Structure formats: structure tokens, C-alpha cells
Amino acid sequence: MDVILFLVFATIAVLCAINVVVQSHPISSAVSLVGVMGSLAILYLLLGAEFIAAAQVIVYAGAVMVLFVFVIMLLNAGAESRRGRSFMVSLLGVPLLMAFLGLLAYYVQRLFRQDVTVHFGGFTGGTARDIGRALFTTYLLPFEATSILILIAILGAIVLARKELD
Amino acid sequence: MQLWLIPILPLAGFLINGLFGRRFSKTAIDAVAVGSVVLSFAWVLKTIFGLGDLNTAHTEHYFTWIQSGAFSVNCDFAIDRLTVIMLLVVTGIGSLIHIYSVGYMAHEGGYYRFFAYLNLFMFFMLVLVLAANYLVLFVGWEGVGLCSYLLIGFYFDKKFATNAGNKAFIVNRIGDFGFSLAIFMMVKQFGSLDFGTVFQQAAGAPENVLFWIGILLMVGACGKSAQLPLYVWLPDAMAGPTPVSALIHAATMVTAGVYMTARSWVIYTHAPAAMDIIAYIGIATAFFAATIGLAQNDIKKVFAYSTVSQLGYMFVGVGVGAFSAGIYHLMTHAFFKALLFLGSGSVIHALSGEQDMRNMGGLRKYIKWTFLTMMCAAVAISGVPPFAGFFSKDAILLAAYHHAPWIYWLGTITAGLTAFYVFRAMFMTFFGEYRGHEHPHESPPVMLIPLVILALLSVAGGFLFKVPEFLGTIFPAMEVPEDMTLMVISTAAGLLGILIAYVMYVAKPGMADSLASSVRWLYTVVYNKYFVDEIYDATIVKPVVNGSRAVLWKGVDAGLIDGAVNGIGARARNVGSVLRLLQSGNIRSYAGWILFGSVLVIVAMVAVTGGVR
Amino acid sequence: MNAVPISWFLILSAVLFSLGVAGFLFRRNIITVFMSIELMLNAVNLSFVTFSYQLKQVNGHLFTFFVMVVAAAEAAVGLAIILTVYKNRSTLNIDDVNSMKN
């Protein structure tokens, strides 16, 4: 049943991802990206990452993507024009991608220990409690550091999007 | 015995006149120039009498000039009987010509310059003859070349004069090329350049080395003594003032080759093959130049070719082993040829610059003294006994006959030709009617006195100074039986030449022209000196110059090498512009490149790590 | 069988990653391009979580967490930049942003 679960949501994720790429209108891309994230959240649960799954839905699918959609609306970006082209990409793009994917996939599955399998509840260390503890002990430094990151994000937004440089 | 004083005196004269001459009065310049030379002549005499019989060389060492490792060249002077003769000739005739010049150059610009150069020449010439090793000799050798260059180009605003100067210097350089190579080979062979050492070891040296040394020395001698094929500079050298022609290009410098060859007699006696070649070249030159002399109209040109021809005789002399005879002729030739030149100088002076004999004639009425003195010289050169020329030329021809008869016969014919063209000149100048416009006037005594002295020498020099006996102690005595018939034949040839000349230019004027027109082509060829200059110019000078300009400079240097260098630069910039094309400015293609790179990196890494597993 | 081979997850993440790359390469709308980057990050997250499952460690989750934060920050800044670009050029076509080249 885990398998089915995986297959279903993996398929959804991939399909949505493909949709992100093929859709010419940013909104639909955004929506399908949300789809990807949602299905990934399910897979996270399957992998025993409750907190992350939640965060994925709230932070990512929620906040971040909303921001995207918001901007898209703000700039009322329509379907993209097909002007301009990059010979490099149109010539080499697809083969390169294939090669890249091939390499990654091949080596990842070849080199990785096959015996381990995933089944629901196989790992339960991903609760909010565990994460909280790790976050405030071992990972205190990066955690604090991220605060700077957020600060910069704010600053950046101010600098770039403020009405006028006074 | 203070040999160094002999050359130093003229050098001092040169320095004084050269540095301050411009501010001096004429008399002061004369005093310095003539005085220095006369003094050194006096010192020569004193030295000779001081040294008694010079059966063995008297050497003086001054300082080490060049030293490197074991090899060293010293600044040494040596004097022996051969040197004595040269010293006397150089300083003696030098003095006379200096005196003569005082008169001759009186009205020329650059008076002080002239005498400075002349003194410098004396210095180098004396160094040349006094040298005790080949390198010091080479110093004098090059030095006299320089002076001749300077004096030929004395009228430096005249193109032809400076051209002649360059020609003289460069042709001499070609000769010196041989000389220097000979020196290098000597050092390689003997490890020294001192005459003593070299000659002492020469006996033991392999013959082919000696042969090559001899040949190379001969090349040098050919350059300096204007032998085939390097004689071409001497006729042009007449562009210089006449005293210069007399001193440098007749009496002294040009004979340096003969002197040097005689000096190296030891080497030659061990390399007979080389000697033969010298003899051949000598006789060929003698004949060849004589034929050219037949058709010249410029009085100095005539004597110039005559000089070449006479030098050829001297070469024959040393070539056939009669070194003393060669030197003998050197001396007598110095007397009468200097006289001929000074005389013609006096003529030119009389006609204030006219040199073409066709515009002369009948001058014996106007300038009697010049005429008489020159006549002595003419007779002497024609080998009429008992004048000076007779003895020396006869000695040479005699020796030549015993070496190879055909040389003798050719020499005799040459003697005839010589007599002919000399008297041709004499007759055209002094006999018949005056064809010029200038008003001839006799030269001042300061010019005539040297003429007279030289006249006496050319008349009596032959039997006064018996050079062969004097040099007997140096050179190997070659006993040549006196052969009356040969003597008579050669003398007859001379007289015949004079006779023909008389017939053609005095008895039947116009006969010459008709003869010339009858063999027009021959006359043209001879008149144009066999086009030798033109041939050299076309085959050597032009190809070298144009080749250097077109091929080497424009082609190789600018085209090939610099082209390659700049080409590299251009290529580099092209590479640059190709690389710039990657920078399309398009973000997606940039991303493409990054993907491309990452694929490469992954492949490479995986491949290698897979390898190092 | 009631268990999924772990490599499936990894391959999935590889596929998603590549799709993200593809999006970056082939989409012309700047925002979409940016979204493709988010997609790539998500793919990476999946790997992290998967590994963390395999190693029975919680760390992987934390990395995912940090990546999310970073992604959020990037989103804020990135969108701001996109805004300025749009203000200056009033276009969102990525191919029009190529005034500097060579």
C-alpha cells in the first residue's frame, strides 16, 4: 500500500512538475508547482517527516507560493511571448538534460544500497519535538544565522522595491 | 735604440695639426707636418748607422697589447735589412712628397687636414714596416688603408671622390678578410704571431696549412697591392690629390703587399704551390693592367694602371722566389713612379687642374723642369739601362725565366707595352702643339726640388743601391747565371715600345686614331678597362644590395619574422573574439553553459574516481 | 510487497531536479524560471528527507528546514529584483534582459 501511495503521488509530482515546465502561463505553472509541493508533502509523511511535511505545506505551498502568485498578479504577467531564442539551449538543451538526468539517476540507483526500503512508520524521528531539540542545541548557530538571512531578505525587499531612494 | 720615435714623430705631427691646425698659420702647419717627417727620416738614418750591419733583426719590446690566456700579442718593433730599405723609402720619399705638397696644396682648402692625414699615414706606414709580429703589421696595414680612404675622399663634397674612398676601403677590407683569416690560422697553428716564432716553426708545419696561410696572406696582399682581381680600387683612387697618389698609391702603401709577402718568405718557401699562384697572379696583373694603360687619356689614370702593372712585376719577383729582386723593384719603382706622379701633378698644377692629355701637348716649352725630370722617370720605367728600372726589372725577369720561361716572355711583352704607354703619355703631354686653353706656368721651386732629387734617384738609384746584395743575408740566395741575351731581349722590348710610341704620337700623329678605329671593338673594350667595374657592379654589388633590401629586410625581417610575431598577436585576439561570442548575454544560454559544464564535470569526475577505485 | 525501494525516492528527486533545470532552460517568463529553481530545491529536499530516513537521523529534516528558509528569503529578494527589472523594462521575458554581452 505504501508502494501505491508512493507511485500515485510520485506520478502526480512528476506530472505537475512537467506541467510547470510546459505551461506557458506563469499562473498555471505556479498552481502546478503547488501541486508538486503538496504531493511531496505526502511523500515526506511517508518518510516519517511529519514536521517537514507540515512546514512544506505551510511555508512553501502556503507562504512562498502565495508570494509568487501575488507578484504574478501584480505584474499581471500574461502568457509568455515566444520572442528571443538561445541557440545554445535549443541545440544542446535537451541532450544535455538527458545526459544529466541519466547520469544522476544511473549512479544514484546503482551506487545506493538497494536493500533499504521505505515503509510507513519506518522512521519516526521527525517529530516537531525532535526537530526543535536539534534546532536549539546542535543547530543553534545556523538557526541564528538564518535570522540574518531573513533580515537581508527584508532589507533587500526594502532597497529594491521601496518607492524612491531618498 | 728608440725605434718607437720613428712612427711617433709623424703621429705627434698628426695630433698637433689635427687638433689645433685650424688655428695655425700655413707656415706653422708646414713646420709641424714636414718637420715631423724629416725628423723621423733623420732618426731612421741615425738608427741605421747606430745599429751597424743588421744581419740579425734588432727587436724592441714596449708593452703587451692583447693578452688572453696563454696567447699574447706584444707591441714590438723590429728592424732588419729589409726594414731598413722600407724605412728609407717611406721616410725618404715621404719627406720629399711632404715638401712637394707644401707647394702643391698651397691653394687648397683643408690645408691642415691634408697634412694631418698625411702624417697619420706616415705613422701607420712606419708601424707597418717596423712591426715585429703580424698583428702589429696588421695595425699599420689597416691604418694606411684608413688614411688612403681619408685622402682619396679629401675633396669630400665631390661624390666621385668619396665613392672612390669607400671603394678603396671596402676592397681593401676584402683583402684584409684574407689576411685576418691567415692570422687566425697562424695562431691556430703556431700559437703566436711573432715573426720569429712563426718562421721558426714554419719548417715543421704541415704543408697544406702553410699553403692556405700563404694563399690567405696573398689575398690580403692582392687587396693592398691592387692585384687581380682586387686592383679595381687603385685607378679610382686617383681622385685624391696628386701627392697622395704619389706617396700612397705609388711609392709606399701599395707596395705593402709585396713587403708583407717578402716578409713571410719562410712560409712561402715551404709552400711553393702558393708561390706559383702569386707569380701567376702577378704576371697576369702586370700584362692586363699594361694593356688597359695603353688606351687611357687621363694622365694620372695611365700612371695608375702602370702602377698596378709594376706591382704585378714585384709579385712575379716574390712569386718566383726572387724576393730581393721584388724589393729591389719596389724601391726603384718608388723612385720613378713617385716622380711620374709628382711630375704629372706639376703638369696638372701648371694647367690648374687639367688632367686630360688630349688637352695638353707641347708643354715641354712651358715647363721645362717638369719635362726633364719626368723624362728621367719615363726612361727608367721603360727599363733602359743604366736607369734604375732596368736593374730591378731585369733581375725579376731573369729569375722568372728560370722559374718558368713563359712568365719571362709575357713579362717582356709587358715591358714593351709599359714603355709604349709611358712614352705615349709623355709625347701626348709634352710634344706636339699645345691643345689647351689655360696658360701653363712652371711650378714653384718647393715642388721642383723634390722632382729633381727623385730624378737623380731614378737615374742612379739602380746601381747606387744594390739591394740584392744588401738583402743577401736575409733571403735565400738564388744563383741565377747572368744571361746576356735575355737582358738584351727585354731591353729591346722596352726600346721598341718607345719607338712605336714615337712613331704613333710624334712622327705620324693620327695614326693612333686610325689604328683604334680599325679595331674599334678591341679599343672600346680596352678603353673601358674591360668593363670590369661594370661587371663587379652587376654581379656582386647590385645583387647584394637589392637582395638585402628586397629579400632580407622587406621579405624576411618585416615579412616573415615580424609577420609571424604580429600574426601571433592577431591570432590571440581572434581567439579572444571567438570566446566573446559565448557571452551572448542571454541568461538561458548561460544556464545552458552551466549545465554543460556540470555534465562535463560529472563525467570527468565519475570517470576518474571510477578509475582510482 | 509493502515497501518502496529507497532508490525510487532518489530517482524521483533526480527527475524533479532535472525538470527544474529544464524549466530554467526552456521557460521564458522570469517568474516561471524562478519557480523552476524552487522546484529544484524541492527535489533536493526530497533527497535530504530520504537520506535522513535511511540513516535514521533527524538531521536531514533540519537541512530541509534550512533550505526552506533560504528559499523563502531568496523568494523575497528574487521577486523584488524581478520587480525592479519589470519596472525598468516592463517585460518579463528573460530573453529581453540581454543588454550586456560579449
Place this chain on the structure above:
Amino acid sequence: MPVNLIFHPTDLIRILPEIILTVMGTLLMVLDPVLHRRSSNAFGHLSLAALLAALGGAIYACTQAGPAFGDMLIVDGFATFFRVLVIVVGILTILPSYRFLARQDAETSEYHALLLFSIAGQCLMSAANELIVIFIGLEISSIASYVLAGYLRDDKRANEAALKYFLLGSFATAFFLYGVALIYGSTGTITLTEVRAAITGQNAPSPVFVGLAAALMFVGLGFKVSAAPFQIWAPDVYQGAPTPVTAFLSAGPKAAAFAIFLRIFMTAFEPIGAGWEPLVWISALLSMTIGNFAALQQTNVKRMLAYSSIAHAGYVMVALTARSDGGTAAAMFYLAAYAFMNMGAFAVVSHLSGRGERYQSIDDFAGLAQKQPMTAAMLTIFMLSLIGVPLTGGFFGKFYIFRAALESHLVWLTVLGLLNSAVAAYYYLRILVMMYMHEPGEATAGVEPLSLGLRAALVLPALGTLFLGIFPTWILNFATRSSVLAK
């Protein structure tokens, strides 16, 4: 991995520079309204003070050397070297910024705050020993510099630069992150020292797997240090960004990126060095060649310097290829020398560029030597140093690098690299030619006198360059001592 619930206060000392910078940065933002009324220079002064304090902090932290927060950070000589370096770069960025910002009348506290934060991030990178911290630090420094690149938001080129830098940057970061993930998966840890242990220990993961991860991380790092084949973004971004920021980008983030590059590859991946050496070899050669040859044709100074910075990245890669402590030391020294000469050069450029950065062409330097001999002389020093003429830091940098290379028997790389530097001479000379051998043009005719800040911004790097060129011993010894990384 060790779990220490409460950290020691010394840990705080060890991150002193980061703390100072962050606090001051925040302070700047808070004081903005207060200060802005007074004088627009106040921000500059304040951030200078902050940087100086941070400098002191970094040095003080060095006295307390050791790991912090478990093994998240390692404050050692290496870390200190790069912390000091980036902080100095920061100072050299602020100094010319006074006039520059004034000219564009764009003095804000944010500019300085972002700068400080970015530097804080780089300090974090220099000391980081753990991939997550590295990642966070990288992002802090990068995101801040994205914004800085687009700081002049009304300038089309500026925000184009920002966009390119941002998109491509995050693109590359994703690869880096993927690499991290694979490392984590294969070794079960992301603390560099432990990774190394895991790679060398028994039941080590297949080197191919590690290699794959290393390759992916190489992509990210190569991008940050603008080494071929990931150099392609640099010219556009350098050209578009405001000149002081360009200077900063070319020295600060680059140095920090090299710091983590060295740490990762000389610590964690050192055991599979034979695996990545050819990679770095090629990358080094490519960077040098592409950089130098492409620069030959440039007419825009900033763009030319961008290519030159690619080439110089190549030289540092040569040092990395040597895979020896000597190489690491050489790289450190070179980065220091490069920071000085490049900052100086850019300072001159920003001095000359004029309002709206009109004058960026090489021709605009014509006759500078006659208008401002002092400036010209300084720029001459920097150019000669970039060429690698003796008695300048650049020369010793190259010297040490190629010595290290030869000690590792990289003869051909050395020869090719040196020939490259001969090629490079050409385009640096063009600037000297312009300054000294042409008559003044429009740009130089109207050049304004050197302000105090610019004076300092020129003289300090010049002195630094000469100092490194004449008495390199001190710095080099420090580098050599600290080049031995925790294994």
C-alpha cells in the same frame, strides 16, 4: 554528532566578528532616521567603525582558536586569515563608496547594512566546518550581494546584472545543495572532518559516489569563484553592478568562496584528491586561458577586469591543483595580493567613472597621468601587480603558486600558466599606454580631485601591494602556518 545543550561563552568569542557585524548592521538600519538627517557620511563612518571592530574581533577570536558550536565552526589561522581578508575588502569597498554613492546621490543605510551582513556571511564561510553552515553563510553573502548588485535600481544595467547574478547564482547553488545531499546520504554526516573520516574509514562509500557529490559541489563553488567552465556570468554582472560593488564581488565573495573551496576539497575530499585533480587542472587552465584571451578584446574596463578576475581565479585554481599545504598557502597569499590590487584598480575606475558611470571605456583613461599623476601612479602599481612584475604582491603570488605547482610536478600547467601571464600583460599595458602615452580626453579632463576616502582607497591597497611585494615573509609565514587544515 556531538550534542552540547549549552554552548561555552568562548564560542561567542569565536564568532565575535560575525556578531559585531550583524549587530552593527542592524544598528545602522535602526539609526537610519536619526543619522540620515545629520550627514550622509555617517553611515560610512559607522560601517567603517564596525569593520574595524570586526577586524579586532577576528584577531581576538584567533587568540581563542578552536572549534565552536560543536564542530560547526573551526576558528583557526585559516579562518582568521580569510575573515581578516574579507573584512579588509569590506573597508576598501566602503572607502570609495563615499564619493560614489554621493555622486549617484544614493547614500542609504541599507547599502552599508547589506555590505556588513554580506561580510558577516563571508566570515561565517571562512570559519565554517559544516556544510549547512557553509550553505547558510554562502546564502547570506550571496543574497546580500544580489541586492547590492542591483542596488542602483533605476540603472537598467544594474538590475539586469542583479537578475543574472541572482538567477544563475541560485541555479548553481541548487547543484551545490544537491551535492551536499549526496554527501550526507553517502557518509551520513556533513561535518567536513567527519566526512573525511567516513571516506577514509572502513565501509567507506564508493569513491564514485563521493566523486559525483564532489562534482556537483564543484559546480556550485566553481560558479562562486567564477572559474571556468562556470565563469560565464561574471563579465555581465561585473559590468552592470555599481563599481564599488563590483570591486567587492571580485574580491570578497570570491575569497570566501575559495576559503570553503579549499576547506572542502583539502579536508573532506582530500582523500580522493587524485580523482578531482585533473578536473581542477583543466578548470585552472581553462579559466586562465579564457579569462586572458577574452580580455584582450575588451574595451570596457570593468568588463576587462572581470575577465582578468576569471584569469586570476584560474591562477588560484593552479594552487589548488598542487594539492599541498604549500599550495593552500600560496592560494591564500595570492587571494590577499589579488584583493589589494584589484580593489585598488576598481577604486580608480569608480573614481573616474563619473555620474551614472558614464566613463567605463579604456579610452577614458587617456592622459590621466598628466591630470592626476598620483592616481595614475597608483593604478600603475596595481596594473604592474596584476601583470606580475616583481616587487609587487601579484608577482609573489604567482611565484608562490607556481612554485607549489612545480613542487607537485605540474610542469606543463606552470609553463602554460606563465605564458598566460605574458599574454595578460598585453591588456593591462593598454591601460598604462592610455594613461601615460595619450593626451587627456573628456573623461580625464573633467576628473574631480581625489577625496579623502578615495585617497585612502588608493594608498592603502598600493601600500598593501608593495608590502606584499617587498616583504611577503610575514603574511606568507602566517598563511603557511595556517594552511594545515584540520583533517
Place this chain on the structure above:
Amino acid sequence: MNLLVVVLFLPLAGFLIALLVPRSSPQGSRVWALALSLATFVASLGLLYWFDRNSAGEQFTIDWPWIAAPEIHFTISANGVSLWLILLSTLLTPICVLISWRSIQNRVKEFYAFLILLEFGLIGVFLAQDLFLFYVFWEVSLVPMYFLIGIWGHERRIYAAVKFFLYTMAGSVLMLAAIIYLYVRAQTFNYPAILDMLSSGRLSFDRGEQLLLFLAFFLAFAIKVPLFPLHTWLPDAHVEAPSAGSVMLASVMLKMGTYGILHFCLPLFPSAARTCAPWIAVLAIIGIIYGALVAMVQPNMKKLVAYSSVSHLGFVVLGIFSFTQMGLDGAVYQMLNHGISTGALFAIVGLLYERRHSLEIADYGGVATTAPWLATTFLITTLASIGLPLLNNFVGEFLVLQGTALANYTWTVYASLGVILSACYMLWLYQRVFYGEASEEVRHHVFDLNLREWAAVVPLIVMMVWMGVYSQSFLPPVSRNTARILEQTQVNVPFRVELKRGAEVSRAR
């Protein structure tokens, strides 16, 4: 601390002070430069006075530690060869100051500052005994010359300057590589120490290694010399440089190359040097003849002299690679001679340019009538440079050719052709410039030497005569040093065998 320090650092100090001279008073700069360069010259004379002419070794050695790791010392010392080269530099610098007195009018301050800095670099090159230090000075001397050419040169000065810089750079980077490699092998830059290791066998290179190292060094030097076919930077640089630049370039800078070959290439890589000797000798001979032929057809005085330098330096290289005492002595002597006579040539050509503002031979003619003393000095210089006995070049050329003859007679035969050709082009030049009718411009502009110019030219003339007549005041120290070098080139090289093989190779050609 000894006189050497003074000689070396006086120019440096002078340079720094020259920077302080106010731009507003060019005269101040001139006077300062003159005073300083004269002071330096005097100091170097002191050097000559205290130099022990009987010892072959390095003298006045100074060894200050400079850089700790890698251990680089500030090691300088003088030997029988460098001593003269230093004197040459210090003698020519004041002369350059004098001849630039009026011809340089813009940016006077910088000009003299660079000139003095150049002197510093040149002296340093000849003194350095630490390979690293040597390279430093080698490059340092490059920069001021670059500016001298590029700023104060003629029309195509920029092209020439850049060409000059890049040519030298290309060569020297390879030398740098070789130097570093040497360091990696020997773990020291100290030149005497390295030689010591070589002779004691503690350090040795295998054949290919040695060959590559030799070539790396040699290329750098050969470009500076310049050896055919690497010479094309020289004519441009010479023609475009201001006359002071040309003088320093021709007289001293070119010697850096030959000195380097003599001082470093031979002792360090003896067998490689001997292996390459035939090839290099052939190049040198080609250079001799080629340079002379090309010089002959130059329409531009400076270009002509430049190509003649190519020819003359060919003799030097030939002498060095004859591996004979005479050859080496001659080579060194020829370096000095070329420095004096070609320096004088460029100086006087510069004086002509100052008057007539043209370098084209065609624009002259008849100068001898308007400026007899100028003509005389030039004549003497000409004669010197065509190797007339009793003037300096003769001694050098004789020794070189003699030495070569001992090694390989055929080489001498070809090389001697150069002597003929030199007469051709120099006399032709002299004739066209000084003889003939004086044209209007010449008569109006070309006046005779003034006192300052006398002061510049006379010392050179004196040196020409002195060196030509009494070479013993110069040669002995040289011989001792070259003897030592010759000694060193036989380190683990079977001399005869090598020589014979060299001879065979050349015969085979």
C-alpha cells in the same frame, strides 16, 4: 655594508628624491639627475679602485636575508665581468642625462626619474647573485625603459614599447619557470651555492631536464641580446626611443642578455650549453651577416645602427659559445666595446636629430662642412665600430674570431664576412650623411658641438682609444673571471669529447 651598496642604492635613493623635485622646475630635475649620476659614477670608480684584479672570484659580496620562506637573500657581488658592465652603466647614465638636456622638454621630471630608476635596475641585474633577486632586477629594469620609449619616443612609440615589453615578458616568464624549478630542485636561490652543489655532484640534472632548463634561460637572454631571429623588437624599440633610451638600451640593456648567458647559462647547464653550441653559433653567424646586410639598406640612421647592433652582438654570442678563453674574453670585451661605440653612435645620431629633426639619411649630407667636429667624432666612432685597429672593437672582434677559429675554423670564415660588411654599411652611412654638398636645411640647422655635447661625447672617444690601444687595463680581471667560468663549464663534462662532437655537428652541417 660596502661600496657596492652605495653604487647600487644611490640611484634608487636618487630616484625617490627625483620624485620629490617640483614639477615646476625641470632644470632642477636635470641638475639633480646629472649630479646623482655623476656621484654614482664616482662611487663605481671607487669600486674599480678597491677591486682586487688578481682574484677570479666574486668580490664585495653582500648577503642580507630578505625573505624567509622561500629563503631569498639579497645577495650581490661584483666580479671581473660585472665590474666593467657596472662602470659602463654608470658612465653612460650621466652622458644620457647630458644628451637629453635640451631634447627632452615635456615631463622632464618623470623622464629623469625613470632614467635613474633604469640605472638602478641595470646595476642590480649585473650584481645579483641570487637567482630570484636577479629576476627581480631583470623585470624592474624593464619597466622604466618601457615608459622611456612609450612616453618620450617618436611616432610609433607605443607599438614599439608594447612590443619591447611583451617580447621580453614572453622570454622571462619561461626563465621564471626555470628559476622556480631550479629552486624546487636545489632548495635555494643562492647562485654560488647552486654552482657548489653542481660541482660537488650533490645536484645534477639529467640530459633532457638540463636541456629544457637551459633553453628556458637561454630564450629569455637570447631575446634580450637579441639573437637572430628574435631580434625584431630591437629596430622598432631603437628607432622610436628617445636618444637617451636608445643609448641605454643598446649599450647596457642588450648586455643583460649576454651577461646572463655568460654568468648563468654556461655554469649552470654546461653540457646542455655545449650540446646547443653549434646551433647557437650558427644563429649567431646568421645574425652577424644578416644584421649587417639588412643594416646596409636601411634608410633610417637609428634603424641602421640598430641592425648593426644585431650584427655586433652576434659576435659576442659566437665568442661565448666558442668555449675558448679567447672567445669568452673577446665576447666580454666586445660587450663593453659595443656599449661604448654604439652608445656613442646613438648619442651622436641623437645630436643630429636634435638639430635637423629627422632620422632619414636622405635628409642629410654635407654635415662635415657645417659641423666638422661632429663629423670627426662620428668618424672616429664609425671607425671604432667597424673594428679598426687601435680602436676598441678591433681587440674584441679579434679575440672573438680567434677564439672561434680555435674551436671551429669554418665559423670564423663566415663570421669574418661580417667585418667586411660592417665597413660597407658604416662608411656608406658616413658618406651619405657627412660628405657631399650641404643642403639648405643642413647649412642652417646643423651646427657644431657645444660644450655640453663635447662633455657627453669626449669620454666615449677617449674610452674607444684607450680600450683599443691598451687593453691590458681592462682584460686581466675579465680573463680571470672567464677562466673560472670556462672551468665551471667543464663540470662533469668531458671537454674534448664535447668539443669534438660540437665540431662534428658543425662539420656535418
